[in-house]
Amino acid sequence: MSGASDGERAGPLAGVAGPHGGRRVVAAGAPRGAAEAAVVALHGRGATAQGIVNLLEPVHRHGVAFLAPDAERSRWLPHAADAPRERNEPHLSSALAVVDAVVADAVDRLGLDRERVVLLGFSQGAGIAAEYAARTPGPSPVVVLSGSLLGPEVDPGRYLDADGDGDAPMAGAPVLLTVGAEDPHVPVARVRATGDVFRALGADVTERVHDGVGHEVTDDAFAWVDALLARLVGE
Numbered sequence: 001m002s003g004a005s006d007g008e009r010a011g012p013l014a015g016v017a018g019p020h021g022g023r024r025v026v027a028a029g030a031p032r033g034a035a036e037a038a039v040v041a042l043h044g045r046g047a048t049a050q051g052i053v054n055l056l057e058p059v060h061r062h063g064v065a066f067l068a069p070d071a072e073r074s075r076w077l078p079h080a081a082d083a084p085r086e087r088n089e090p091h092l093s094s095a096l097a098v099v100d101a102v103v104a105d106a107v108d109r110l111g112l113d114r115e116r117v118v119l120l121g122f123s124q125g126a127g128i129a130a131e132y133a134a135r136t137p138g139p140s141p142v143v144v145l146s147g148s149l150l151g152p153e154v155d156p157g158r159y160l161d162a163d164g165d166g167d168a169p170m171a172g173a174p175v176l177l178t179v180g181a182e183d184p185h186v187p188v189a190r191v192r193a194t195g196d197v198f199r200a201l202g203a204d205v206t207e208r209v210h211d212g213v214g215h216e217v218t219d220d221a222f223a224w225v226d227a228l229l230a231r232l233v234g235e
Contacts, residue, residue, distance in 0.1 A: 011025075011105075012025050012067075012069075012101045012102055012104070012105040013025060013069060013098055013101055013102075015101070016094060016097045016098055016101050017090075017093075017094060017097065018090045018091065018093060018094025018097065019072040019073075019090065019091055019094050020069070020071055020072050020076070020091070020094040020095055020097075020098045021094060021097070021098075023069060023070045023071070023072065023098075024049065024069070024070050025049065025067055025068065025069045025070070025102060025105075026049040026050050026053055026066075026067075026068045026069075026070070027065065027066070027067055027068075028053050028060075028065070028066045028068075029060055029064050029065045029066045030062065030063050030064055030065045031065070032109055032110055032111075034063065035063065035064065035065040035110045035111075035112065036063040036064070036112075036116065036232065036233040036234070037063060037064050037065070037112065037116040037117070037118065037229060037232035037233050038064065038065040038066070038067055038106040038110055038112055038116065038117050038118065039056065039059075039064060039065070039066050039067070039118045039120050039229070040067050040068075040069075040099060040102045040103055040106065040117060040118065040119050040120065040129075041053065041056060041066055041067065041068040041120050041121070041125075042068070042069070042076070042099070042119075042120065042121035042122070042125030042126070042128050042129050043068065043070075043071065043074075043121075043122065043125050044121075044122045044123030044124050044125050044126075044146075045074065045075045045076070045077075045123060045124040046074050046075065047074060047122075047123075047125075048070060048074060049068035049069055049070040050068070052068050052122060052125070053066050053068050055122070055217065056120075056225075058222045058226065059222055059225045059226045059229055061226070061229055061230070061233065061235070062233070063233035064229050064232075064233060065106070065110060067102050067105065067106060069098050069099075069102055071095065071098075071125075072091070072094075075091075075124065076091060076092075076095040076124050076125060076127075076128050077091050077092060077095070077124060077127075077128075077150075078091055081124065081127040081147065081148065081150050081186075082150075082151065082152055082153075082190075083151075083152070084151070084152060085150060085151050088150070092128075092131075092150070095128045096128065096131065096132050096135065099119070099128060099129070099132040100132070100136070103117055103119070103140070113139075114138050114139045114140050115139035115140065115141070115173070116232050117140050118140065118141045118142070118143060118225075118228065118229070118232075119132060119133050119140050119141070119142045119143070120142075120143040120145070120225070121143070121144065121145065121147060122145040122146060122147070122217060123145070123146050123147055123185070123186075123215065124147070125147070126143075126144045126145050126146055126147020126148070127144075127147040127148060127149070127150050129142060129143070129144060129147070130142065130144045130147060130148060130149050130150075130177075130194055131149055131150050133170075133175075133198075134149060134158075134159040134197055134198065134201065135159065137159075137169035137170045137201045137202075137203075138169060138170065138173070139170070139171065139173050140173060141173055141174045141175070141228055141232075142173065142174075142175045142176070142198070142203070143175075143176045143221075143224075143225055143228075144175070144176065144177045144178070144191075144194065145176075145178050145217050145221055146178065146179055146180065146183060146185070146186050146215050146216070146217070147186060147191075148177075148186060148187075148190035148191050148193070148194040149190070149193070149194045149197060153193075154190055154193035154194055154196075154197065156193075156196065156197050156200060159197050159200075159201065160197070160200050160201070167202075168201065168202025169201055169202060170198065170201040170202040170203040171202045172202065172203070172204050173202075173203045173204065174203070174204050174206070174228060175195075175198045175203040175204065175205045175206065176205075176206045176208070176221065176224050176225070176228075177191050177194055177195050177198075177205065177206070177207050177208070178191075178207075178208040178209075178210065178217075178218065178220070178221045179191045179208075179209055179210070180209075180210050180212075180213030180214045180215060180216060180218075181209055181210060181211045181212065181213060182211075182212060182213060182214045183213070183214055183215045184214065184215065185215050186215070188209055191207065191209070192207065195207045206224065208220060208221065208224075
């Protein structure tokens, strides 16, 4: 791991309402004053903040901070990603507020511009990262590993400007969506529909469907993220 570790920090989530409020944030990598980029990392169901920090060790590098919040009972949502949104409340709203608070912490405490704050999630955490990015589109890069936008179907109308005025709020922000062709939890069609939403928002979308792969993170995904972080810190 590059840089010093800040350890566990609960402060950013102190004001978050709902089941995920007030929980810990594991901070690793570059500390305040040395961070040139940050990754807001969201773990999957049954996992932990420390677990996803460990998972991302292949992309740890000098100048990058990792901020990983812990979900209540190790799950962001009590029901599946394709369940009606109301069934996953209040957990969904609380999870989105967590992401907002951690992003604000990266901007305010670390002094980073939003385009240097990467939103990354795996599995259920990927769904939360995607949902946050599509609901509050901006310049942050987004990495959706084995996940998709939420709800019974991916409905572009929930995220796109109904007036069709041509705005592209993500304006070239890099987005990676990956899924295994044999993933038993995430249909490839949902990932492709998620990519279509981000393209309509103006993002520069990369989709990767890996043959013979299940619900996991591939070396190809790590390589893409590593290259992104290298660009953000000027290496």
